[in-house]
Amino acid sequence: MTSLEVRRTLPASGLPRLLDGAWSDSSADLEAHLRKHGPPPLRLRPADLIETVERSGLTGRGGAGFPVGRKLRSVVEAGRGPAVVVANGMEGEPASSKDRLLLTRLPHLVLDGISLAAHAVGADRAFVCIHRGDPEYADWLRECVAARRAAGIDRVAIEVAELPRRYVASEQSSLVRFLDGGPAVPTFGPRPHERGVGGRPTLVHNVETLAHLALIVRRGDNWFRAVGAPRAPGSMLVTVGGAVNRPGVYEVPMGLSVGNAMMVAGGPAEPVKAVLCGGYFGTWMAAEVAWNVPLTHSDMRRAGAFLGAGILVALPESACxxxxxxxxxxxxxxxxxxxxxxxxxxxxxxxxxxxxxxxxxxxxxxxxxxxxxxxxxxxxxxxxxxxxxxxxxxxxxxxxxxxxxxxxxxxxxxxxxxxxxxxxxxxxxxxxxxx
Known part of the structure; x- marks a missing residue:
């Protein structure tokens, strides 16, 4: 993870959900995961699964914020043989730590999401994409996948793929191109849901999105919508850094203001001049402007900013x-x-x-x-x-x-x-x- 820490957040709001148990020593253990959540409910009809996700209002947590149910349906409607699911855990943004947190602390929640997404779209192959250069991390993820295979939990073959550690390698077309044997660089052409890995319809989602999906399918759309804003339901992970007292990864309701997200992270450690919202494809905002902007894609756009993957960096007045x-x-x-x-x-x-x-x-x-x-x-x-x-x-x-x-x-x-x-x-x- 970097030096950022995992934090319990906002207990009065019904959170954490996604990060519930993330600080437990057994959080990554398959048996403990199954005791807590049970196996992924793969007996559910794919059409019912997709409808539940659509009703939940879940949007992608990797940056674009596209409706997840609609993306699932588009892969199904492509209808050209078995599909492929790709979980994007690359985390190309240097200021973000949420995806690695999930894959190290709660890997089986992400893998459940992959398994359920594969069931929904009729996929027989799935990949977890991570950056190359940390063999212990990659080997450990493969052990998690192997443990599930031995237990007969998943119906889809899941592989761990290691890609070059470059910013552009995290883009969805880069993942598809690499998995097809090419360089991990973006490409023009059909969208993955139309023609992706091996020419098949391919669902590409951020690992946080898939972890949310795993809980929604178990607990229902009403449960998911009980937190967050009416037009931006659920919770999200934010990585808060810079001039705050407790930099870290936090789970907050969608629609929480930037300022309140900073307060969850202990508040300013010194006077704040600016906030970088959305990472290095994001936007600088003056602190007094950013403080009251809600953390939703639409509110951020109206403010001339970008929510992205939930990155907030407070820049102190003493910096340039x-x-x-x-x-x-x-x-x-x-x-x-x-x-x-x-x-x-x-x-x-x-x-x-x-x-x-x-x-x-x-x-x-x-x-x-x-x-x-x-x-x-x-x-x-x-x-x-x-x-x-x-x-x-x-x-x-x-x-x-x-x-x-x-x-x-x-x-x-x-x-x-x-x-x-x-x-x-x-x-x-x-x-x-x-x-």
């Missing part, structure tokens, strides 16, 4: 938004698939001019250069990678225009002297995106 953004943009420029001009040339150029504004400044024209470079990469790439980076850089300039102007006119601020806040993998941890 532009400096933090320049570091991330530099990292993201090195994490591309290398398939198009905006990634190969545009993002390094954006990183260069943004670094000049943040760390040199004083030329009264750097802001204009940054904005020009943003426009040259935005919506021009072979995948969404340059779009996400452009959105992050633009949000820094828009939300903190006065800071940018000060840098441009007078040079770097004293905030650059403090230790960086946003986490980035060490260069030694990165792998080449192509095998």
């Amino acid at each position: 938004v532009l400096g933090e953004t320049a570091r991330v943009v530099r990292y993201m420029s090195e994490e591309t698939a290398g398939q198009c001009g905006p990634c190969v040339f545009g993002l390094p150029a954006l990183a260069e001019v943004l670094s000049e504004l943040a760390f040199t400044g004083g030329r009264a024209r750097a802001i204009q250069q940054v904005r020009r470079q943003i426009e040259l990469v935005d919506r021009r790439g072979a995948c969404r990678h340059p779009d996400g980076v452009a959105a992050l850089a633009r949000s820094a300039l828009d939300a903190f225009a006065d800071d940018a102007l000060e840098h441009d006119r007078f040079g770097p601020c004293i905030g650059l002297r403090r230790r960086p806040v946003l986490p980035l993998p060490a260069r030694s941890e990165r792998e080449e995106v192509r095998r």
Whole structure:
């Protein structure tokens, strides 16, 4: 997991649900899991399972927030032989820890979700995709799968797949391409539910989504909707970091405000200037703006922000938004698939001019250069990678225009002297995106 900790959250609201028992020493044990939840109810008719998920209002927890029931149905309606289920546990966002938490603390809840999703869509193969580079983690997940196979729990063959540790490798088309024997890079073409792994209809879901599904099928749609907002039901996992007293992974109701999520994490450890919402494809917001925004996809969009995979990083007043953004943009420029001009040339150029504004400044024209470079990469790439980076850089300039102007006119601020806040993998941890 990183140094972030798992926390009990909001007992008065009926939570935790997903993380219930996650801090127990036996949380990952199959026998303990079966005593608590029983085996996945695979006798349920697939059509009834899908209807229950549709009524629950569950949406994907990996970033896009697409209705899960509708996605299940689209795979079934593709109707070209056995389907494939892919559980995305890659967690490409460096500021997130929720997916690894689930796969290490509650692996059988995720595997139950895979088994039930496979039953719903008629799949005979399933994969759990994780980053390469941690053999003990991968071997342990394989042991969990083998234990279930020996117990006869699942009807689908589940495999653990290890992909390169690169940001773009987490995109759903990257997973499909890799599982088909290609490089783990995004691709254009049919959506996975139309033509995915081996040309089959393929359901790709984040591991948190599948863990929720496993509980919904057991406990019902009304149980799920008893928590959260009317149009955004259920709970979600958020990774709260930065200037809070207890950084960690928390389970909170959908619709909880950003500020209250910060309070669940112990509240600000020092005065907060900005909040990064949604990770490195996300958006900077001034703290006073972000504090009251509900954690739903629609409310975030109305605020000009992005919920993504539930990442919230509080930036203290003593830090520099532009400096933090320049570091991330530099990292993201090195994490591309290398398939198009905006990634190969545009993002390094954006990183260069943004670094000049943040760390040199004083030329009264750097802001204009940054904005020009943003426009040259935005919506021009072979995948969404340059779009996400452009959105992050633009949000820094828009939300903190006065800071940018000060840098441009007078040079770097004293905030650059403090230790960086946003986490980035060490260069030694990165792998080449192509095998």
